Amino acid sequence: MSSIVTETAGLAGTRTGARRSSLWRDTFAKLKKNKVAMCGLVFLVIMFLFCFIGPFFSPYASGKVNTVMINKPPSMAHWLGTDNLGRDILTRLMQAGRISLTVGLAAMLLSVFIGSVLGVVAGYYRGVVDQIVMRFADILMTIPGLPLLFIIGAILSEWKVPTDYRIYIVMLMLSLIGWPELARLVRSQILSLREREFMQATESLGLRDHRKLFFHLLPNTIPILIVVATLRVGGAILSESVLSYLGLGVVPPTPTWGNMIDAANTLIDFQKRPWLWIPPGFAIFATVISINLLGDGLRDALDPKMKR
Amino acid sequence: MTNALLTIDHLQTHFFTPSGVVKAVNDISLRVREGETVCIVGESGCGKSVTAMSVLGLVAEPQGKVVGGDIRFDGVDLLQLSPLEKQQLRGNDIAMIFQEPMSSLNPVLTIGEQIMEPLWEHLLLSKKEARAKAIELISLVGIPRPEEIMNAYPHQLSGGMLQRIMIAIAISCNPRLLIADEPTTALDVTIQAQILDLLREIKETYNTAILLITHDLGVVAEMADYVVVMYAGKVIEEGPVLELFSNPRHPYTRGLLQAKPVIGQRKKRLNSIPGQVPNLIGLADSCYFHDRCESCMSVCRLKQPELKQIDDGHRVACWLYEEESGLA
Numbered sequence: 273m274s275s276i277v278t279e280t281a282g283l284a285g286t287r288t289g290a291r292r293s294s295l296w297r298d299t300f301a302k303l304k305k306n307k308v309a310m311c312g313l314v315f316l317v318i319m320f321l322f323c324f325i326g327p328f329f330s331p332y333a334s335g336k337v338n339t340v341m342i343n344k345p346p347s348m349a350h351w352l353g354t355d356n357l358g359r360d361i362l363t364r365l366m367q368a369g370r371i372s373l374t375v376g377l378a379a380m381l382l383s384v385f386i387g388s389v390l391g392v393v394a395g396y397y398r399g400v401v402d403q404i405v406m407r408f409a410d411i412l413m414t415i416p417g418l419p420l421l422f423i424i425g426a427i428l429s430e431w432k433v434p435t436d437y438r439i440y441i442v443m444l445m446l447s448l449i450g451w452p453e454l455a456r457l458v459r460s461q462i463l464s465l466r467e468r469e470f471m472q473a474t475e476s477l478g479l480r481d482h483r484k485l486f487f488h489l490l491p492n493t494i495p496i497l498i499v500v501a502t503l504r505v506g507g508a509i510l511s512e513s514v515l516s517y518l519g520l521g522v523v524p525p526t527p528t529w530g531n532m533i534d535a536a537n538t539l540i541d542f543q544k545r546p547w548l549w550i551p552p553g554f555a556i557f558a559t560v561i562s563i564n565l566l567g568d569g570l571r572d573a574l575d576p577k578m579k580r
Numbered sequence: 581m582t583n584a585l586l587t588i589d590h591l592q593t594h595f596f597t598p599s600g601v602v603k604a605v606n607d608i609s610l611r612v613r614e615g616e617t618v619c620i621v622g623e624s625g626c627g628k629s630v631t632a633m634s635v636l637g638l639v640a641e642p643q644g645k646v647v648g649g650d651i652r653f654d655g656v657d658l659l660q661l662s663p664l665e666k667q668q669l670r671g672n673d674i675a676m677i678f679q680e681p682m683s684s685l686n687p688v689l690t691i692g693e694q695i696m697e698p699l700w701e702h703l704l705l706s707k708k709e710a711r712a713k714a715i716e717l718i719s720l721v722g723i724p725r726p727e728e729i730m731n732a733y734p735h736q737l738s739g740g741m742l743q744r745i746m747i748a749i750a751i752s753c754n755p756r757l758l759i760a761d762e763p764t765t766a767l768d769v770t771i772q773a774q775i776l777d778l779l780r781e782i783k784e785t786y787n788t789a790i791l792l793i794t795h796d797l798g799v800v801a802e803m804a805d806y807v808v809v810m811y812a813g814k815v816i817e818e819g820p821v822l823e824l825f826s827n828p829r830h831p832y833t834r835g836l837l838q839a840k841p842v843i844g845q846r847k848k849r850l851n852s853i854p855g856q857v858p859n860l861i862g863l864a865d866s867c868y869f870h871d872r873c874e875s876c877m878s879v880c881r882l883k884q885p886e887l888k889q890i891d892d893g894h895r896v897a898c899w900l901y902e903e904e905s906g907l908a
């Protein structure tokens with residue numbers, strides 16, 4: 273069936289660059305102009321390659337204890353020296369990075385998931401659901417994050433949770449303190465989005481609630497979610513490091529940047545063997561800074577006031 | 581004559597606001613027959629949109645409420661439906677087109693996704709079938725290169741094209757009634773005519789009944805079979821379009837018809853009806869139009885006229901046409 277009344281064809285030709293995800297291309301183009309954010313992004317890519325591909329090129333990847341090579345300073349064989357069990361620091365740094373980055377990303381993903389689902393539901397249904405979710409979030413937000421983590425970490429140590437599981441539990445702990453902020457953010461967005469005209473149109477189409485919530489409302493919050501989620505990865509990596517440094521997070525033999533710095537706990541290591549703690553310290557510092565720079569860059573690039 | 585598809589009887593929709601009860605729709609009755617186009621005309625703020633929203637059960641909760649009357653669609657009482665039944669009715673049997681095509685589409689979803697949604701939801705089509713049907717719908721509403729449009733985002737299209745897309749979405753499930761709330765008000769005049777042509781074509785092809793809301797008498801003249809003139813939440817005159825245009829009775833309808841500019845009759849000033857629609861809160865028991873009416877009588881300030889049949893199918897609510905007016 274064809275129509276008699278046809279839209280002028282020329283209009284369609286000029287106005288439609290019709291390609292998927294033009295928003296993302298716009299954003300990326302703007303991000304590319306931001307030198308500082310690009311530095312952060314490039315550093316993060318390098319850091320990921322270093323941690324996830326690097327160990328394949330290392331002769332010390334097995335992490336075997338080597339009693340003759342204990343606490344040796346950097347040399348041609350061991351570029352960053354060795355630790356108190358004779359393991360290569362450079363290799364351990366990569367392996368620790370795998371864990372730290374994974375924990376940071378996983379904790380972020382989990383808190384984004386919990387936070388956005390609860391935020392969407394609270395913002396859309398309002399009323400009792402909203403009250404319950406947001407009061408719960410408030411409670412979690414009023415307790416300072418780190419002390420809460422210390423307490424949970426201490427309980428875990430007390431219960432003698434197997435070390436293999438601790439990494440997952442650390443992820444859960446970090447997302448537990450991470451989701452309230454995201455839920456609050458998403459909820460506030462939903463509260464205004466739900467009054468928009470296109471939501472009235474979805475009502476008039478008789479769409480089911482789960483479609484309205486997760487297909488129509490949630491995608492509208494993605495730009496801001498991305499910014500916050502990026503920044504959260506940095507926060508999660510920091511928190512994990514602090515916990516692991518204090519022995520309350522991921523514990524050896526699983527390496528993380530945090531528990532590698534633990535070496536600096538003894539005065540002699542701190543003063544005489546800086547190769548033990550400077551590399552992981554630098555890795556944490558540089559990674560978190562890069563993430564924050566990238567997050568700020570994304571925020572600017574996605575700012576609707578600077579858009580179109 | 582075919583039977584009524586939509587019957588609204590003595591509908592009252594009120595908004596309970598802090599400053600008082602807004603009687604946005606105050607005792608309205610109308611019917612739309614199968615395949616018929618009924619136009620609701622009136623100045624803005626007279627309750628046209630609220631009438632439409634009441635039909636779909638979308639009156640803004642919690643302050644808005646249908647407090648009286650009933651609405652029947654094909655014999656089914658819409659006010660008694662469960663939320664699930666309402667959901668199945670909307671978009672499927674009754675579809676709606678809004679005034680602002682730009683803001684009625686979700687900015688972050690592609691046109692294709694938004695057209696396919698009701699097809700999944702109501703017709704339970706598979707992804708592939710829905711896609712094929714969506715492409716067919718886009719070309720049906722007269723947009724070239726539908727495959728390309730499927731992947732476009734709303735901000736990439738013009739207002740006229742978006743309104744066509746809205747129409748495509750509205751007719752996707754073959755609704756029996758299409759409610760169009762000022763579908764052309766936000767568009768350029770040339771585009772406006774195209775959209776009206778499209779609506780008329782759809783009506784003829786699918787025998788869809790249309791409830792068209794507008795404040796533009798030009799649109800009415802072009803589209804309507806039957807016209808309902810609303811003022812301050814009430815029907816003040818109604819009749820078949822030719823009868824009403826050639827023989828308007830209510831001073832308000834006359835005013836509206838005179839307010840429309842006519843080519844070749846340039847006057848110093850366009851006719852307009854002095855004053856404005858009264859505040860809908862706490863209206864007195866008078867004819868709501870009395871303070872703007874040039875033929876206002878004493879009875880008009882005291883009592884409200886009822887909608888009375890004067891000719892075949894032509895009804896008016898005005899004391900000028902009531903025999904008893906002299907008695908009161």
Ligand SMILES: Nc1ncnc2c1ncn2[C@@H]1O[C@H](COP(=O)(O)OP(=O)(O)O)[C@@H](O)[C@H]1O
Nearest residue numbers: 595602604623624625626627628629630640860
């Ligand atoms: N959500 C609402 N709350 C309070 N009053 C409302 C609401 N929606 C509409 N109204 C009132 O109802 C009346 C009719 O509105 P509407 O039907 O939108 O007019 P129109 O004829 O221009 O479409 C107006 O006076 C408006 O102020």
Ligand SMILES: [Mg+2]
Nearest residue numbers: 628629761762
């Ligand atoms: Mg309106």
